[in-house]
Amino acid sequence: xxxxxxxxxxxxxxxxxxxxxxxxxxxxxxxxxxxxxxxxxxxxxxxxxxxxxxxxxxxxxxxxxxxxxxxxxxxxxxxxxxxxxxxxxxxxxxxxxxxxxxxxxxxxxxxxxxxxxxxxxxxxxxxxxxxxxxxxxxxxxxxxxxxxxxxxxxxxxxxxxxxxxxxxxxxxxxxxxxxxxxxxxxxxxxxxxxxxxxxxxxxxxxxxxxxxxxxxxxxxxxxxxxxxxxxxxxxxxxxxxxxxxxxxxxxxxxxxxxxxxxxxxxxxxxxxxxxxxxxxxxxxxxxxxxxxxxxxxxxxxxxxxxxxxxxxxxxxxxxxxxxxxxxxxxxxxxxxxxxxxxxxxxxxxxxxxxxxxxxxxxxxxxxxxxxxx
Numbered sequence: 001x002x003x004x005x006x007x008x009x010x011x012x013x014x015x016x017x018x019x020x021x022x023x024x025x026x027x028x029x030x031x032x033x034x035x036x037x038x039x040x041x042x043x044x045x046x047x048x049x050x051x052x053x054x055x056x057x058x059x060x061x062x063x064x065x066x067x068x069x070x071x072x073x074x075x076x077x078x079x080x081x082x083x084x085x086x087x088x089x090x091x092x093x094x095x096x097x098x099x100x101x102x103x104x105x106x107x108x109x110x111x112x113x114x115x116x117x118x119x120x121x122x123x124x125x126x127x128x129x130x131x132x133x134x135x136x137x138x139x140x141x142x143x144x145x146x147x148x149x150x151x152x153x154x155x156x157x158x159x160x161x162x163x164x165x166x167x168x169x170x171x172x173x174x175x176x177x178x179x180x181x182x183x184x185x186x187x188x189x190x191x192x193x194x195x196x197x198x199x200x201x202x203x204x205x206x207x208x209x210x211x212x213x214x215x216x217x218x219x220x221x222x223x224x225x226x227x228x229x230x231x232x233x234x235x236x237x238x239x240x241x242x243x244x245x246x247x248x249x250x251x252x253x254x255x256x257x258x259x260x261x262x263x264x265x266x267x268x269x270x271x272x273x274x275x276x277x278x279x280x281x282x283x284x285x286x287x288x289x290x291x292x293x294x295x296x297x298x299x300x301x302x303x304x305x306x307x308x309x310x311x312x313x314x315x316x317x318x319x320x321x322x323x324x325x326x327x328x329x330x331x332x333x334x335x336x337x338x339x340x341x342x343x344x345x346x347x348x349x350x351x352x353x354x355x356x357x358x359x360x361x362x363x364x365x366x367x368x369x370x371x372x373x
Contacts, residue, residue, distance in 0.1 A: 042067045042077075042140050044121075046149030054156045055254035057128050060114055061151045063121040063138035075099075076142050079113070079121045084135040084150075086211075093136065094123055106131070130155065130186045130254060157254035158296035159188050159196040160289060161203045165311060165336040168205055173242035176208040176249035183310060184289030185251035186210065190234070192252050193217060197234050200328075206237055207248035214240045214247050253289035258351040260286045260294035262302045268343030274307040278348035285309045286349040291316060294347075295331050305334055306345035312336050313344050 043066045053059040067077065075098035082090035092104040094111045103111045106129070114122040121138055133155050139148040162179055164170060171179060180187050187210040193201075197217035204225040206216040214237040221228050226235060240247070263277055278285050286294070287309040294300040295316035303324040305315045313334040317324050325332045337344070 042142050042145050042147050044138055044140050044147040044149040046138055046151045050152035050154045052154045052156060053128050055128055055130055056257050058124065058126045059128055059153060061123040061125065061136055061138070061153060063123065063140075063149060063151065065119050065121055065140040065147070067119070067140075067142060078141045080139045080141070081111075081121075081123050082137045082139070084137065090137060096121075125153075128153075128155070130157075130252070133186070133189070133252075154191075155252075155254045156297075157192075157252055158292050159192055159201060160185065160251050160253065160292040160331070161205065161207055161248060162251050162288060163205070163248040168248060169246050171208065171249055172244070172246055173208050173212055173240075176247070179249055180251035180289075182287070183251060183253075184287040184293075185253040188250040188252040190215065193250055194234050203250075205248045206235075207250040208240075209250055212239050212242055213237070214245075215250075251289060253293050255297050256290060256293050256349070258349055259298065260290050260300055260347055260349050262304060262306055263346050263348045264304075265345065269307070269346060270341065270343060271307050271311055271339035274344070274346035277346055281348060281350075283348035283350040286347040288312070288314070290349045291347055292331055295329075302347075304345055305332075306347045308347055310336075311339055313342075314347075 044063060045065070046061075046063045051059055051061060061081070063081075065077075077097070079094075079096040081093040081095075083093050085091050093107050094101075094103050094113070096102075096113055101113070103109070107125070110126045112124050114120055114124055116122070121140060123136070123138070125132060132153060134153060136151045136153060137148050138151065139146060160183075162183060162185075164179055177187055187208060188196075189210050190213065193209060193215060194217075197219065200219055201217045202219035203216055204218070206214045208214055215234050217234050218225055218230075218232050221230055221232050237247075261283075263274075263281060263283075265277060269277055275285055285307060291300075291308055291314060295318065299318050300316045301318035302315055303317065303321070305313045308314050313336075314331050315324075315334075316331050317326075318329050320327050320329055
């Protein structure tokens with residue numbers, strides 16, 4: 001009996017498999033990553049681990065399948081991609097059968113099959129969004145059998161803890177979701193928070209995650225954060241009531257399709273003046289997530305406090321120094337000053353390919369000048 005060949009992940013190599021009897025084949029369990037011999041069964045292989053990209057990128061979710069071409073017409077094979085939104089709950093992403101193709105929801109216009117051969121069900125996703133992060137299932141079905149494999153799509157990015165002007169522990173789960181979206185992020189996953197903890201994130205306030213749990217990362221044990229003798233790690237409050245209970249949020253964002261810059265002016269600005277100043281320079285006031293992404297990915301380092309979009313005042317430090325507030329890198333937060341009477345600089349965000357700043361109008365009020373630092 002001829003042995004099947006299996007293509008696994010993005011690397012090409014052969015797995016040699018022993019023959020199976022008809023009885024053993026009848027009782028076999030579905031196995032992902034392993035190809036059976038030529039008995040007509042549909043067997044799917046997907047990438048082990050995860051595939052990684054960034055917001056705005058293009059990624060291939062690998063999936064190949066094996067079936068007996070003599071027993072089944074290719075037009076009988078249905079390929080279906082879904083995304084796990086909750087445990088045991090999926091949303092449709094892409095379906096193909098024969099020459100028919102259909103994408104769903106916000107995947108329309110961004111997804112297609114790679115089709116590198118008749119047994120390739122790999123999915124191409126273009127212009128990846130923050131919401132694309134997660135686990136995907138590739139299912140291949142013929143008239144008699146089906147098999148499926150999972151692929152995890154991960155994004156390069158940064159976690160940022162967040163609470164609004166109202167203060168700490170004021171957000172229920174739904175408000176936390178909205179707050180992250182407003183600041184150019186999404187609620188982080190446990191995996192993302194754990195990875196940030198491994199990179200040194202230490203935060204003493206508990207926050208919502210995308211699965212409805214409440215957790216917080218501690219790298220330095222201390223009495224004010226759950227006792228000094230408690231082990232470090234990502235501490236877990238468990239799954240909380242999404243409507244009644246209130247915490248902070250842990251948000252996640254990825255790279256920017258544009259640039260954050262500090263707009264230095266002849267004088268400090270109130271928040272309304274800061275909004276106008278960015279607008280006059282073809283930009284908007286940077287959101288909190290955009291400032292974090294600029295700090296983490298674009299290595300923005302500026303030891304000067306400035307307004308950001310939620311009305312808070314912050315500044316990003318890549319290279320810590322004594323006069324810039326602390327020994328650790330990070331985005332410093334000075335809280336939420338009075339928008340009308342407190343004066344600061346401003347961090348602006350300009351989309352890639354955006355309009356050039358207008359020339360300075362000497363007769364215009366404020367007389368500010370932009371320096372992109």
